Each structure stands twice: as structure tokens, then as C-alpha cells.
């Protein structure tokens with residue numbers, strides 16, 4: 482018995498030694514100069530002097546045998562060092578993935594055991610009949626097929642063909658900037674849910690792509706998905722349709738409204754586009770020089786603008802009946818610089834209704850003749866020049 486155990490131990494040690502030599506060979510034969518990679522990771526210029534210093538620091542100048550001994554010592558202690566690619570602690574990275582790996586192993590073991598037991602019972606009850614033959618065939622197939630190929634086939638079937646599971650690995654969402662609070666083993670699934678929520682077709686493939694490989698509309702949808710990852714009660718979308726063509730603009734606006742309704746979330750749109758406001762907002766606050774000029778329901782403010790600035794904005798929108806070559810109807814003058822405080826009404830130098838009193842103090846937002854609409858203009862509110 483002792484002879485048997487010592488023989489097994491010897492074989493195991495030889496096997497471990499061979500595995501360690503193979504791993505070490507893979508490590509030292511990795512492409513690229515490790516010292517240069519580390520220098521770049523530290524943000525330093527990879528000058529020959531600095532690279533030599535780094536090489537010395539991490540023991541690259543030692544004989545290969547000494548490096549193998551050092552490497553083996555570190556591996557036995559569980560110190561795998563820092564990733565040359567990400568600069569992160571490799572042990573921490575491995576520990577992070579351990580939960581997912583363990584869950585998958587345990588889940589597979591349970592499923593395999595349940596299936597094997599069921600097939601075993603069937604085979605025992607009906608020996609040499611179809612269930613027995615099928616179970617023996619499956620057992621032979623399992624024993625003779627390398628696990629790696631079975632795993633690859635499973636990944637292909639469940640992740641690529643049926644898209645039931647993510648296939649981008651558990652770091653995929655982070656590469657897109659999905660917030661770490663959504664991290665952990667559920668992160669890829671959550672990312673997939675969100676990407677589906679914002680209506681992206683072929684979401685698994687999209688999550689495996691780099692941002693520059695996607696169109697502007699898709700990138701915009703991904704950004705919205707990232708914003709939704711934190712499950713906000715309020716979404717602030719600053720110019721969400723800028724630089725998109727009209728068709729994509731309409732899609733993004735529809736999407737925002739749809740997501741808002743489904744998640745029961747408030748949304749603030751910041752935009753210069755009156756068409757966007759008219760199509761997507763319930764209430765509007767018209768801002769000039771970082772101050773609210775007029776606010777109220779969109780259908781009232783845009784249909785019957787009261788503040789001179791709102792009137793100017795609406796008047797500036799081109800109309801179908803405008804003759805070709807007609808001049809742009811903008812407000813005269815230029816917007817004020819905001820570097821210094823503005824004492825009176827900020828619009829005074831450009832306002833056709835301005836009176837001398839407009840320069841005295843900042844006009845407050847007060848209810849107009851329609852109580853749902855507030856206007857920051859005493860001239861409009863009182864129907865006469867401010868005192």
C-alpha cells in the first residue's frame with residue numbers, strides 16, 4: 482500500500498514539474514519585451530536605460546534557471562504579480578473570477594449527475610433496450626470526447642446560436658464603461674439585458690465590438706444603456722441627438738420615451754432643437770444666459786410664446802413658405818459673456834421690448850396671464866413698461 486502511494490506521489494511530482502516547465506516556457510516565450518511593457522504601463526518613456534532598470538528590477542537579467550526557481554516560488558506562494566496588460570493584481574483578478582468558475586463547475590456537476598442518474602435508472606429498468614443503449618452511447622461519447630471541445634460546442638450553441646448566454650467573457654461590460662456597481666458575476670447578463678432594452682439587434686455580438694466599430698446611433702444607444710445601468714430615478718440627456726441624422730434622431734427619441742415609460746423614470750432633455758422638445762417633452766424651461774426665461778407645458782409655451790427670447794427662438798425656425806435665399810431671422814446682437822455677473826435682464830441688449838428699468842435688476846419668474854406658464858419678464862407680465 483505504502484509502495485503504491487509513494488509511486489503515485491512520485492508520478493504526481495513528475496507531472497507537476499513537467500506542467501510547471503511548460504507554463505514557465507509559455508511565460509518566457511510570450512511575444513514583446515516585458516520590460517518595455519512595464520515601462521509603458523508606468524507611463525514612463527521606454528528609454529534603453531529605463532528598460533534595463535526595469536529588467537533588472539523584475540529579474541529578467543538572471544539566468545533562466547534562477548528565473549524558473551523564482552517563478553516557481555512565487556507560484557507556490559500564490560503571488561502571480563501584476564498583469565502586464567492591465568496593471569492589475571493577477572491574484573485579485575483570478576479571485577474575482579473564482580466565484581463564476583466555481584458556480585459553473587458546480588452547476589455542470591449537478592446537471593450531469595441528474596442526467597446520468599436518470600439515464601442509469603432507465604438503463605437498469607430496461608436493459609439492452611433503447612434507453613440503455615442511448616445512455617451507454619452518451620457515456621461513451623462523454624468519455625471519449627475531450628472536455629474542451631464539448632465546452633466549445635456548448636458555448637457556440639448557447640451563446641452564439643441561441644444567444645441565451647453571453648460569450649464575451651466577464652470583463653466585456655467593463656470595457657464598455659458599464660459602472661462597476663453592476664459588476665460581479667451578474668454584470669455580463671445585466672449588460673446584455675440593458676443592451677436589449679435599448680433595442681440593439683444582435684446584442685451579444687455588439688458587446689464584443691469596440692466603440693469605433695459601431696455607428697453613431699448604436700454608440701448613442703450604448704451610452705443610454707450605460708446610463709440606465711445605475712437604475713436612475715432621473716435621466717439627464719444632454720443633446721442626445723446631436724450629430725445624428727434625422728432618422729436616427731427619431732429612433733433615439735422614441736427609445737428614450739419608451740425606456741422612460743417602462744422604467745417609470747423622470748427625464749431632463751437639454752437641447753437646442755425645438756423639434757426635439759416638441760416631440761419628446763411635456764414641460765419646457767427656456768434658458769437664456771443660464772437663467773430661466775420662461776417655463777410651462779410644451780404645448781402652451783411653443784404655441785403661444787410670451788418671453789421675447791422664446792418668441793425669438795420660435796421665430797428663427799425656418800418655415801416652408803420662406804422664399805429661397807431669404808435672410809435668417811435671428812435675434813440681433815450676440816449672447817453675453819458669463820464671466821462676470823449680469824445685473825439686470827441678460828437679454829436687455831438684444832430685446833426689442835427692453836426699457837431702461839430692464840437693466841436694474843434680474844427679473845424673477847412669475848406667473849403670466851396663464852397660471853401654468855411662468856415668465857421672467859415684467860414688461861410682458863404687466864403688459865406695460867417696468868417701473
Ligand code: SF4
Pocket residue numbers: 789790826827828829830832833834835836839844857858859860861
Ligand atoms: S425684462 Fe426687459 S429686456 Fe428682459 S426680456 Fe423683458 S423686456 Fe426684454
